[in-house]
Amino acid sequence: MSASILSQWREHLQTARRRSPHTVRAYVATAQRLTERLALDDWQGVAALSTRDLRGQLAARRADGLGNASAARELSALKAFVTYAREQVGADPGTAPRLRGPRIKKGIPRPVTPDEATNLVEAVAESGGEDWIGLRDAAVMLLMYGAGMRIAEALSLKASDLPLGQTLVVTGKGRKQRVVPLLPIVREAVARYAEACPHLLTGDSALFRGTKGGPLSQGMVQKAMARARKALGLPDTATPHALRHSFATHLLGSGADLRSLQELLGHASLGSTQIYTQVDAAKMLEAYRSAHPREKD
Incomplete structure (x- = not known):
């Protein structure tokens, strides 16, 4: 069943959101790690996730050596996945878990002359x-x-x-x-x-x-x-x-x-x-x- 919700998530990103192939791959991979770690196989389970659940997922990824910039992107993907899950089960997307990502220092581009x-x-x-x-x-x-x-x-x-x-x-x-x-x-x-x-x-x-x-x-x-x-x-x-x-x-x-x-x-x-x-x-x-x-x- 998990493969089914991941396929639906991929289709949503590609068609409804018109995300780039790179973003689609990254968002689906993030969703897959989450569903596998927490043994989620339907939209109800994903929609019921709390802020604590997402924090735990990020902590697990941090333990793998994830840096600030990657952690911020991962969190964005997780929140989008949970919000979509809540829409699928008829829940209010606005009540999805709220969690602030790490501060990212914006680097200045290094142009060539x-x-x-x-x-x-x-x-x-x-x-x-x-x-x-x-x-x-x-x-x-x-x-x-x-x-x-x-x-x-x-x-x-x-x-x-x-x-x-x-x-x-x-x-x-x-x-x-x-x-x-x-x-x-x-x-x-x-x-x-x-x-x-x-x-x-x-x-x-x-x-x-x-x-x-x-x-x-x-x-x-x-x-x-x-x-x-x-x-x-x-x-x-x-x-x-x-x-x-x-x-x-x-x-x-x-x-x-x-x-x-x-x-x-x-x-x-x-x-x-x-x-x-x-x-x-x-x-x-x-x-x-x-x-x-x-x-x-």
Whole structure:
């Protein structure tokens, strides 16, 4: 019976909540650990869980070495699961257990400089082995740095999106759509890859392909970035996602307003975008300390 409620939970997350595949996997895994530990096999049992039960589940996970950030995500998944269970049995979802998660210190993104971004794209293009693979990886990187796309958004593009125009409709988290402008250098990079790609790019098939013709995975992009990062002597923080951070930071430093940046990045709340003001302020302070004569005394 437990498998049945987990299947229903997965279906709810995929269809009704439209969660990403990664989130679905994480939420279902969390629910499975809970139901197995407490031997729950129906919605009534899950709906009856108390704050003490959830605290005990988190304590058990903490004993496994779960950190603060992971514990906060786990708690969010547990509360969503119990709330859904209460809806299934006709109970008031608002009376679901209330439990505060651990405090998470929000880290400031570590963007790369414009020169580093350019060098990374060039290094990726040169380290692909086959020419078309280098062109492919460079095109993906430029979509993140030149258009602020998430890696999953870039890899979700279809062959039918070709040829790219001056703007592109991107479907981000929560199936939320936004329009992003595409610079000529980004469009040209994608066009060069598409022309060189040995696999047939038609219809709703994936635009970016692996060596055997299947959809390109995030892991392959991350490996390409790691090789380029190592070759250039850059820190481990120079990840594919850092290119998106760089897109945001450089735009903000050039005078873009937060609301426009929020739209370009596809953030649901302005609070998620405001972290880039901290990045810009940190860079200004660093420049001040390195240039001000009193700082050198």
